[in-house]
Structure formats: C-alpha cells, structure tokens
Amino acid sequence: MTAATNAAGFPILSLITWLPLVGCLVMMMVRGDEATVASNARWTALWTSLLVFVLSLVLWVRYDPSEAGFQFNEQVAWLPEYKVGYSMGVDGISILFVLLSTLLTPICILSAWEVIQTRVREFMMSFLILETMMVGMFAATDFVVFYVFFEGVLVPMYLIIGVWGGPRRVYSAIKFFLFTLTGSVLLLLALIAMWLQAGTTDIAVLLHTTFPAGMQNWLFLGMFASFAVKLPMWPVHTWLPDAHVEAPTAGSVILAGVLLKMGAYGFLRFSVPMLPEASAVFAPFMFTLSVVAVIYTSLVALAQEDMKKLIAYSSIAHMGVVTIGIFTFNVQGISGALFQMLSHGIVSAALFLVVGVIYDRIHTHEIARFGGLGDRMPSYALVFMVFMMATNGLPGTSGFVGEFLVMIGALQVNFWLALLGGMGMILGAAYMVYLYRRIIFGRITRDDLRHILDLSPREWAVFAPLIVLTLWMGIYPSSFSNYFDATVGAMVQQHAAALGGASKLAGILPAAGGITP
C-alpha cells in the first residue's frame, strides 16, 4: 500500500516532527518589550501546534488500517557505515500516539495561556521542542533515532519542571532527570548489543530478527530498566508524584498524557515483539510488579492530601493495568493495553487540567482547602464528573473499554491475575469518588471560595475536545481500535510463532491465537 502512504511524495512525518522547531525559530527572532514577545510567543506556539495537529490528521485520514506494517515510510542515510538511517514511519501501535501528542500540545499551550507569566517565550519554546521529541520518538523506525528522541525528551521536561514548577521544583526536576537517565543508559547498552547482533538498527528488521535466548534475558533487563522507570512501574515510580506535584499544569498534562506512554510503548515496540522468549520468561515477574502497583498505589492514592499527588498515584495504577495487558500476549490484552493508554492519555491529562483550573484560582492543590465548589462552579463540576467517571471506567466512557479488554485478556492467562488487577477498578472508584465528594459537594466554608468563578471560554475550549474524545472512545471504540487491530493481530501471531512449541507457555498460547471477538 505504498501508493496510499506517501502519494503526495512529501515527508509528512518529518514535517510533523520538525515543524515545531520552525515555530521556535520564529519566536527567537521576535524583538521588542516583554509583553510583545510574550504575546507573540503564545500565538506562534498555538498556531504552530494547531498546524501540526491539522497535518497529523492527514495521517488519520490516509492511514490504511488493514496493513500491519509501517506506513508513510521515510528513509535518509545518516550513519551509513553503521547502517543507521534516519527513518520514520507509523504502524497501528504508534499512529494514535503521534496524534495524541499533537492533540495535547495545543491544549497544553492553551491551558498555559494566562498562567505562565514569566519567561513566556522560553516556556513555549520548551513545549514545541518537547513536541518534536515526542512525535519523533513515536514515529522513529530506527532504534538509534528512537533512542535519541527518547532521551531528548528529558531536556525540555527538565526545564519545564525546574523553571516553572512549584516550591520543590529543583529537587523534583533533578530526580526526574536522573531516574529516567539511569534507565535510559542501560537501554542504550541493550540497543548496542542488538545492533551488533543484527547488524542494523532498523526496527522493521529487528522485529524479525531472532536473538539467542540467553542474550534475550539480558536485553530484556536492559530495556526493562529504562521502560519501567519511564512507565513508571512500582518500585521505581517515586519520581512521578514529585514531578507531577511540582510541574506546572501544562507540564503535568503532557507528562501524564504522553510521557508515561513512552515506557509502555517501548515494551510494546521492543521488548515483546523482539524478545518473545524473554518476555514470556519475565511475564510472571511483570504481572507481579503490575499487580503490586495497581493495589499499592491505589491504596496510597486513597490517603493523599494533595490532588495532584492523588492523580499521579492513580496514573501509576492505571499504567499497571497497561503492563498486565501487554504481557498477556493475546489480542484482547494488548488491544486493551493500547486502548487504556490512549484513554489514560486523554483522561489523566484532562484531570490534571481540572486540577489546574482551581489551582489557577486558589493556588493550592490541597484537597482540604476546597469543598462545595458545586454551588459556585456547576460547569466545572460537570466536567470534573465526566473525567472522574472515565478514569473509573464507567461504561460509555473511554476508560471502560481498555480496562474491560485487559481483564478479558488477563482472565485467559490467570484468574487471580484478573481478579487482583481488577481490584484497581474498585479502589479507583473509591479514591476518585472520595476526591470528588471532598471538592465538589458540601458547603462552601472558606471565604476565598465564595467568589470563585466558573469555567472561562478559554477553559471550555481546552476541555471540549477532551470530553468529546472521551465519550467518542467510550461509545464507538472501534473507530480507534480499528487502527491497531491489524498490527496487534500480526504481533500476537508472530509472538506465538516465535515461541512455537515452548511448553512452558502451553497454557497461554492456544488462547492467544484462538479467541477472536
């Protein structure tokens, strides 16, 4: 289907990736007093990111969902003597994440419109650079290019947390940087080992390269170090609550919306398809960590006094569900994981925006400072309700589809896995409803809340697309799952074939190939 991919003959993925940097250049050239520069930076950033989003819709329209492989391929020689090329392409796994990144960036820029008053230009530049890194990472089809973008994300995010963050921003920024870097460098070693083994870093080739079983285990551990920190999995999750609490709202949104998906994306793109035997060996280990994450972080979330921390811990729990889904190695599990990632990308991003709305007015995340907001802010209460229900997995919202599919997938592996993983849904409902009650219901007792204003038109503009998407994904999920069905199907088949008659997985494999909805 190459005719349908790059028919126009222009490198659409590179354009989406690098266009934000052009926006940065424009901003750098503006001269004038601070107010001019700031307003110019805001508009340039918004228009650039909107343009990028519109361009990325071309992918949405022109992508051929029946094809499992990479589409919109681009290839330029980069380090020819090492057989490393700057190559780009999207398949069913990555295309929706590219869209998620391009969607959330303008929303973040819009949400930071009035809040960020210091060094506006630098803030907007950081966001556009971050967009380049995120899109480049999801669109890269070369391992080295992927790695470059994967680590490159650290730089703008470090600055966003550290410059525009809360009181403990320095500690959080450095912790974020060092945690993720430690994991990443071990991924680099795994990358180099695979590179030398396969002689190339083209992901499409690596996907069909068989690595020796002994080597696979080490490679898996190297990748695990990186992706588990990024995801984050228990017990290396501790950077996330700190980073979330201190980051400015827009930073939290992109962190929860896209950056957390990078780890899961790494597992799906590299660990599972390239190292099938090691993945099977480590699956019980991954399940254990995921179940612990789901239950432990949900309980921790229940006890939080800080709204952002609560949502941060709930993110870890939700990502635990994602890893359960990925390592079931069946169509339902992996599709569910992907759907859950997308849903979480939208819903948790929206929840951080919801917190941001009242933070902008009262300047605190402390739950006890609020109460009875429903009286003064009815629209806000409604928006909050939608996303609270979505994160709980209420049927009809996006959260339901992903969790439901993961549970189906998990049931085929092990009843207890499904049961314990499903505990997250119950506990999630508990802490979210409890949070909602404390913030929205009751009577207003604080004086400063008596004059709090409801959502402004700008805030409606931020929330409207997210609400639409949440409901759309919940009511008609196949318009999204359609994109990754073929790719996931091919991946599961290949995984089963790679394991062949491996007896240790006899219980899982028939189910993986057999049940198709």
Added chain:
Amino acid sequence: MNWTLALPEIVLSCIGMAILVFGVLRKQDSTLLSTMFTIGGFLIAGLLVLTRTSGFGFHGQFVADPFSAFNQILILSGAALSSILALDWNRTQGIARFEFPVLMLFSTVGMMIMAGASNLMTLYLGMELMSLALYVLAAFARDDLRSSEAGLKYFVLSGLASGLLLYGISLVYGFSGTMDLTALRELLVQPENASPGLVVGIVFVMVGLAFKVSAVPFHMWTPDVYEGSPTPVTAFFATAPKVAAMSLLLRVMGTSFASLVGAWQILVVIVSIASMLLGAFAAIGQTSIKRLMAYSSIGHMGYALIGLAVGTSDGVRGTLVYMVIYVFMTAGTLGCIMAMRRNGRAVEQIADLAGLGSNDPALAMAMAVFMFSLAGIPLMSGFFAKLYIFLASVQQGLWTLAIIGVLTSVVGAFYYIRVIKVMYFDPPAQRFDPRPPSLSFVVAATGLFTGFFFLLPAPVVAAAQAAANVLFR
C-alpha cells in the same frame, strides 16, 4: 631524507621566531598583532598539513599519515580557539604580552611533533617542547599567587612524569635495541622478543603519557593547574595537549606494542575505569566551575581511553571522534566560563552563574548545550562521542567498561544538570560584564558544532576511520 613532510612544523616554528623578533623590535604593545599572526600561522600550518603527502621523513624519525594529520588538525583547532579566547582576557586581566601567543605557538609545534613522531626520541623531544612552553603559560599571570603555584606544580609533576617516560624509553631501547616505532612493532611480532624489561619499559612509557592526558592515578595536578592558570591557558590545557598525548598513546600502544596487548590492556582498563569513577564522583562536591571542568576532563579521558582498551580499529576511531567532540565542547565551555566577569573581575564559582538564563539567555543557552553535551544527552555531540566508544567496547565484549561507563555518565549528569539548574532555576544574581566579540565568536562556533553535530556526523567519522586504519594496517 624527505624533510618536506615536516613543513607545517618548520613553517610554524619560523613564524613563531619571526613574531618574537617583531614583538621585540616594535615599540608599542603588539599583543593583538602577534596573536593575529599566530592564528594566521595555525591556519597556514593547517593548510600545509592537509596538502602534504604521506610517508616517513628524517630517516624514519617522523611520519606523515592520515592519523598524524587528523590529530594535528585537531591540535591546531584547539590552539587557535584558545588563542582567540586569550585575546580579550589577557588585555582585561593586565597580562597581555606578545610572548603569550608565541608560547602557545611553540607549544603547538611540540604537540604537532608528538602527533607525527615515529620514534621514541622524537616523541620525547616534542613532548618536552610542549611542556616547557606550558610551564610558562600556566604561570603567565605572574602576580597571581595561584597562577605561579599552578606553573610550579605543573613543572615539578610534569618533570617527574618526563623522567619516568625517559626511563621507560631507555628500558625499551635497552631490551630491544631500537627506538623506532615501526621496528619495535616488527620486533615484537615474535613473542619471545618481549622480555620482562621491555614490558616494564612499556609501563613507564604509558605512565608518562597517562600523566599528560591526566588519567587517574596521574591526575593530581589537573584540578590545581586548571584552577590556578589564567582561563585561556586552562582552555589550552584542556584541549590541544590532551589530543597530542592521546594520539601518542594510541600510536605507541596501538602499533608498536600492539602484539603485547595482553600485557597492557588490563592497565588501560583499570586507568580508564578509575578515571571515569573519579571524574564522576570527585566533581560532585566542587564549587568552582574551573575545578569542575578539571574533574570533568579527567572523566572524559577515561571514556576516550576505552577506545584504546578495546584495541581495535573501531575503538581507535571511537577515541578519535571522542577527542574531536571533546575539544570543541570543552573549548566552548571554557569560553562561557571566561564570560563570567563582574566589574572587570573574573568570577568562577558555580553559584555565580545564578539566573544567567534570564540575564543573558544566549550565553545560558550555549552553556546549557555544552553541559548537556558533556553529560552525553542525545542530539548534542557528546552523546555520539559516547555512542561510538560504547559501540566499540560492546563489540569486543568489554561489558564491564561499557556498564561502568554508562553508569558514571549518569553520575556525571548530576553535576552538569546542576549547573543548568543554577543558571535557569535560581533567582538572578548580578549581571556579567558585556561579552567581547572574540569570545562570543568562539562560543557560537563551538556551540553550533556541539548542537548540530548530529546533522552531519559522517565527515568526522570518515576522517577518524581513515586515521584509525593507519594503525591497523
């Protein structure tokens, strides 16, 4: 006797002497002019290096090949960048004398001779010429106690290292009967010729060279000399002499003693690991940015030595690429450090950088690029330097080196990003004085190289490959 092979060195020496005469005869201050002439001399020498033919000269004492050309060009670049940096600095610090560029020039001649040495005696002569000029340069701010201390310290310790090197050379000569690098290589192909005395000699030679690249445990002089010397001299110390000494290590170990790799590889591995560890951990507690850079350079030499420890053509290529990237990012960082001046006085505490991000966004951005690059964060050149090195070491199964290397780079990242934290997250301190254009030029040029190396790495890598192939014919 093919003396034209040494034409770049000869021409550069003649230019140096001419500048000396010119400086003495001219009555007014001629620092600016002699610096310009020196930089012109570097350019001419560079062109001559690029255009000369390959071969042996002076009865095998001197060699011109892609390997020596690669290193000589890099040495000249480092020296030229340092001379430009020195222009304004020496004037404002009141140490502007026309001898300064001349000393740099002669030191550079010594380094070029080192890079082109194919005989242990040539090697020694080149190194002494380099060191003699460096002693004076380190103590050039003669009214400053720290500078005098730096000069003296470097003189004493470097003299000791030279003695060790000379002793090693005499042992090698005594047990093999030759000082010619090619002859040594042919001799040592037969393992029975590798007598214990010769191996001891090799160790001494290695110690002498390790001192010059400031690898642990021969690094003790580095922080004090870096801190005490005038900053342009620090920039010079951190770039050109490192390249010269590293090229000698590669040539001597990689060709002459290549057959004895089993004997010296473990030493290089230990020195490399020790340098990486010390460079990473000792830098954490530093408050002076110049001392920080000293420990950083120790760490970087540890990474570069991995390429030697690997002992393959890929490893040597990795080291050469590493040196190129290292020279440019280090020169740029020291350029930024030189911009740290308040009311005409140089300040060099890390805390003095506070709020640079809002006081001088351009300088802060350049410094951030260098810091991320030194830390090895992708898209900056420093990442590619490490990538080539780790690639070579994993290829040869040296996993210990690779794992320690990546982990120490995380520790190193801690103090590099702390500098960025001070610049961007801390409340602004008093502004720095306006930057002189010469300094902005160096910072911009090296910053562009560091930030955009990823766009076109192929030429540098190809040149390094050609140079590395010479050693593994």
